[in-house]
Amino acid sequence: MFKKASSSSIIQLNKAVSTKSSPLVANLSSIQSANFTDYAYIRSKSLEEANANVLFLYRRMLKILPWMKETYHVPTNLDVMRKTIHKEFKSFQGLSDTELIDALVIRGYIEYNEATMHHKQRGHIIKFFIESDVTNVAPHLQEYKRIMKEKVDTQSLCASVEGKGMGRNIGKYLKNTKDL
Known part of the structure; x- marks a missing residue:
């Protein structure tokens, strides 16, 4: 079969x-x-026709976002999802080659169909919509480490552990983690 x-x-x-x-x-x-x-014969004759195809795909993508959020349990609001779709379409805004635009529209329809026919899993959808939020966390990591270093004074903690007779291994471990 x-x-x-x-x-x-x-x-x-x-x-x-x-x-x-x-x-x-x-x-x-x-x-x-x-x-x-459904979309195999997209072949624009002019730039206006290609832009109309892009706009039609964009509207279809925006229309399925509420369904996609509910079905795939995406932990973000619809505004963030709309902005992500908008940013993805804006990244290809300056193209003038109709064949390239048609290829991207076909690829967009493939992604659309994979999402609606459940060929994508929840992780694929979440990675697409939340990946930008995760990358913004990286600059704050150094600040977080600095704050945690100030809150936990490893020298006084080592002295209190050794003073109570809890063993030297804990003190050595804490001294080695002081660099973090």
Whole structure:
């Protein structure tokens, strides 16, 4: 059964390549062709048409965000999710090559379909929407270490541990962690 399904999708690919000779269609793998007929023939004739395709994809992405938040249990609000999608689309704003724009739109539809058909797991979705928040934590790490170093005075802690006869190993361990 799997052989039949993969061979039929390869036939679809070959048919698409022979009728509309596009390097984009030829490079799509048979694995990604589950809903291949929905967006495989995106081929913009002008920049305005390509921008209309991008805008249509952008609106579709924004419409599924509430469903995606509920289904995948994304621990962020919808505004952050919308801003992330907006930032992703803005990063490709200056493109003028219609074939490249079409390739990105096709890739966007593939991502859209993978998310809606549950081919993506919760971790994939969360990583996309929350990754930017995690990278902003790194600059604060040094400040956090400095505050913790001030709060825990390792010298006085070592003296109190050794004074109470709790053993020298704890004191040596604390002295070695003083660098942190």
